[in-house]
Amino acid sequence: MRVLAGNQILREALAQEMERDQRVWLLGEDIGVLGGIYKVTEGLLQRFGRDRVTDMPISESGFVGMAAGAAMLGLRPVVELMFADLFPVCMDQIVNTAAKTRFVTNGLLHVPMVIRTPTISNVTAYQSQTFEAWLAHVPGLKVVMPSKPQDLGGLLLASIRDPDPVIFLENRFVYDMMGEVPDVIEPIPLGQARICREGTDVTLVAWGANMVQMAEQVADQAAEDGVSVEVIDPRTLVPFDLRAIVQSVCKTGRLVVLHEAVRRCGFGAEIVASIADSEAFSKLRAPMIRVANPGVPVPFSRALHKYALPAAEDLMAAIYRVMKRVMPKAMPKTTVKQQVELVASRPSGYLRR
Amino acid sequence: MAKFPYGLTADDLLKMYRLILFGRRYGESVDRWYKAGRLPQLPYISMGQEAVGVGACYGLRADDWVLPSLRTNEAYWTRGVTVLEQFHGMMGNAHSITGGRETSNHAAYPDRGILVGTGLIASQIPVAVGAAIALKRKGKGDVIVCFFGDGGSNRGDFHEALNLASMLKAPVVFVCENNGYGFTAPASEVVTAKDVADRAMSYAMPGKTVDGQDVLAVYGAAQEAVKRARQGEGPTLLECKTHRYLPHCPSVEEERPPEVLHKMRQRDPLVILGDRLQREGLLSQATIQSMEQEIRQELEDSLEQAEHGPIPEPAEVFHNLYCEPTTAMGL
Numbered sequence: 015m016r017v018l019a020g021n022q023i024l025r026e027a028l029a030q031e032m033e034r035d036q037r038v039w040l041l042g043e044d045i046g047v048l049g050g051i052y053k054v055t056e057g058l059l060q061r062f063g064r065d066r067v068t069d070m071p072i073s074e075s076g077f078v079g080m081a082a083g084a085a086m087l088g089l090r091p092v093v094e095l096m097f098a099d100l101f102p103v104c105m106d107q108i109v110n111t112a113a114k115t116r117f118v119t120n121g122l123l124h125v126p127m128v129i130r131t132p133t134i135s136n137v138t139a140y141q142s143q144t145f146e147a148w149l150a151h152v153p154g155l156k157v158v159m160p161s162k163p164q165d166l167g168g169l170l171l172a173s174i175r176d177p178d179p180v181i182f183l184e185n186r187f188v189y190d191m192m193g194e195v196p197d198v199i200e201p202i203p204l205g206q207a208r209i210c211r212e213g214t215d216v217t218l219v220a221w222g223a224n225m226v227q228m229a230e231q232v233a234d235q236a237a238e239d240g241v242s243v244e245v246i247d248p249r250t251l252v253p254f255d256l257r258a259i260v261q262s263v264c265k266t267g268r269l270v271v272l273h274e275a276v277r278r279c280g281f282g283a284e285i286v287a288s289i290a291d292s293e294a295f296s297k298l299r300a301p302m303i304r305v306a307n308p309g310v311p312v313p314f315s316r317a318l319h320k321y322a323l324p325a326a327e328d329l330m331a332a333i334y335r336v337m338k339r340v341m342p343k344a345m346p347k348t349t350v351k352q353q354v355e356l357v358a359s360r361p362s363g364y365l366r367r
Numbered sequence: 368m369a370k371f372p373y374g375l376t377a378d379d380l381l382k383m384y385r386l387i388l389f390g391r392r393y394g395e396s397v398d399r400w401y402k403a404g405r406l407p408q409l410p411y412i413s414m415g416q417e418a419v420g421v422g423a424c425y426g427l428r429a430d431d432w433v434l435p436s437l438r439t440n441e442a443y444w445t446r447g448v449t450v451l452e453q454f455h456g457m458m459g460n461a462h463s464i465t466g467g468r469e470t471s472n473h474a475a476y477p478d479r480g481i482l483v484g485t486g487l488i489a490s491q492i493p494v495a496v497g498a499a500i501a502l503k504r505k506g507k508g509d510v511i512v513c514f515f516g517d518g519g520s521n522r523g524d525f526h527e528a529l530n531l532a533s534m535l536k537a538p539v540v541f542v543c544e545n546n547g548y549g550f551t552a553p554a555s556e557v558v559t560a561k562d563v564a565d566r567a568m569s570y571a572m573p574g575k576t577v578d579g580q581d582v583l584a585v586y587g588a589a590q591e592a593v594k595r596a597r598q599g600e601g602p603t604l605l606e607c608k609t610h611r612y613l614p615h616c617p618s619v620e621e622e623r624p625p626e627v628l629h630k631m632r633q634r635d636p637l638v639i640l641g642d643r644l645q646r647e648g649l650l651s652q653a654t655i656q657s658m659e660q661e662i663r664q665e666l667e668d669s670l671e672q673a674e675h676g677p678i679p680e681p682a683e684v685f686h687n688l689y690c691e692p693t694t695a696m697g698l
Contacts (some may be wrong), residue, residue, distance in 0.1 A: 031659060039500075044433070065504075068535075070531075070597050071530060071531065071534065072525075073492070073527035073530065073531060075523060075527060076493045076496075076523075076524060076527025076528050076530070077493070077527075077531060078493075079490060079492075079496075079497065079524060079528070080492050080493045080494070080496045080497035080500065080531055081492030081497055082493075082494055082497060082498075083493065083494035083495060083497025083498040083499075083501070084498065084500050084501045085495035086494070086497070086498060086501075087432075087498045087501035087502065088501050088505075089497075089501045089504065091497070103628075104474070105556075106487060106524075106526075107487075107490065107493065107494075108489055110486070110487055111485055111490060111494055112488060114484060115475075116687055116688065116689070116690075117468055117481060117687055117688050118462065118464060118469040118473060118475075118688050119464075119469075119475045119483055120463055120465050120466040120468055120476070120686075121686070121687035122464070122476075122477050123475055123482070123483065124479055124690065151652070153688055154688055154689070167533070174580050176690070177690040178689050178690055215522070222376065248692040253691075262386060262548075344525055351603070
């Protein structure tokens with residue numbers, strides 16, 4: 015076992031798979047010479063050469079489509095989008111080419127490619143968006159959103175080996191989180207949730223490294239007041255481990271969902287609706303609550319973040335609301351922005367806010 | 368014995384003639400049968416442009432690939448797809464290569480080196496570049512020919528793909544079927560370059576404009592580009608000036624003036640090659656009659672067979688979306 019930072023773990027997984035499988039081809043903007051803006055691919059150009067680690071021009075639609083075509087004829091492209099806000103630029107190739115090829119060819123062709131990208135979270139309107147709900151909406155795509163550093167390598171290996179197109183969303187705070195990795199990383203099957211904290215009173219589902227960390231911290235704090243919160247990180251949204259959530263809600267009778275993306279039509283809505291459709295519905299003791307972005311672009315000024323980003327106090331308030339208890343006055347005032355600063359004490363990459 | 372260019376034999380020319388003739392009769396038939404309600408799929412008819420698909424695909428090897436545009440019907444025939452297979456596709460039958468999932472003009476036949484294009488004009492161009500990179504890695508000198516129209520050459524994906532292909536020296540031949548109209552938009556108004564081939568200059572690759580009504584001109588230029596690609600010298604943009612005799616599709620009114628339509632028929636690919644073959648004494652009226660008869664029979668028989676083809680099981684829709692089976696509740 016080694017203890018490495020998230021971006022190192024991703025790099026280890028990429029290098030391990032590139033050694034094992036000559037078909038793996040990394041492509042993206044500034045991934046070669048620079049090693050990516052978060053240094054995930056640092057050193058891989060020198061190690062594997064330009065044919066396998068290829069810097070791309072600013073042509074996101076072009077190179078995503080190109081990766082899809084290469085995948086159809088046998089390569090295993092792993093695309094790095096510089097940040098998740100670029101999805102709208104290449105959405106046609108993702109939705110119409112990558113996602114649909116297996117279906118429209120009746121399985122004669124398929125597209126084993128991965129698109130990795132950081133979700134930057136809290137910087138500006140154009141560099142902070144989390145589009146997992148858009149992507150999960152598309153038949154044919156798989157959507158992976160690891161939140162724990164120790165899950166990064168295994169989920170990335172499983173994504174690269176998966177025969178279908180996989181969107182792999184890396185909340186950028188995970189790059190600086192330290193996690194244990196075995197000497198040889200093993201794939202983690204897609205579709206299995208992680209129970210981060212066991213609990214009996216409230217089921218709290220969260221994804222994204224900063225959100226899961228906030229969920230755990232709030233759960234610990236609630237435990238001090240005698241509220242037992244079960245924190246579940248689904249790890250992958252498509253396929254989705256609904257059974258883990260249903261089982262937990264059957265036990266707790268209460269559900270809070272926390273995500274960074276906009277609440278309206280967010281993936282939290284899908285989870286809440288799925289619980290409403292399930293046997294857990296009759297076990298509910300309180301309305302289900304989503305804590306999320308209220309539906310505004312993420313502003314630049316930190317002063318404007320208070321209502322734009324889901325905060326620990328909002329999450330705590332939601333937990334007390336489903337518990338039908340009054341929140342003690344001495345509860346945390348920490349915002350998500352402060353939370354993420356905790357984990358970003360060793361910032362990597364060029365966005366250091 | 369007459370000499371033919373590019374090492375082609377009389378037999379090659381007769382095969383090309385038959386492919387063009389087949390394309391012509393196919394176009395006329397599906398137009399009629401669609402309007403009569405016998406074919407449910409809206410067809411994109413290539414009448415007038417048959418020489419482009421035939422000329423660009425004819426000399427390819429079995430391990431090469433093509434990526435047709437919406438309208439490159441002749442790429443299918445030239446690569447050995449039968450009209451019965453395509454009619455199954457137009458009916459949405461279980462026996463179609465897509466299992467009823469997609470229309471015949473978005474049908475991939477990987478066993479015959481045909482990749483699939485999406486329904487979005489020009490989105491297939493970067494896909495072809497990626498396929499070319501995969502072929503280059505295999506190192507056997509295989510190439511891909513990618514088709515699109517004048518309208519597609521205005522899409523960002525066209526420009527990004529050409530830049531990427533040039534940068535990576537991808538073994539791809541870009542064939543622009545310039546029929547002068549994108550749906551109803553005249554290329555003379557919406558394509559600001561004088562020739563689409565001029566756009567190659569921006570991407571440091573050869574750009575060539577040829578008469579797309581002359582199958583031998585298309586063949587020769589395509590073979591030159593293919594040779595270049597096989598030798599690792601990178602992509603070529605080949606523009607074939609051609610004409611689309613019918614509207615964009617049968618559900619659209621003809622907007623072009625009659626004199627324009629009349630004039631374009633004066634350079635007809637079937638007549639151009641037919642005249643040449645007749646001058647050389649290679650094509651008798653009897654041969655034409657016999658080809659016509661065979662083709663008519665094949666079209667009619669295939670339609671009838673496809674009309675009675677089995678329809679897909681509804682639950683088939685859950686197969687081949689992901690590598691794992693899906694259900695009505697999703698993955």
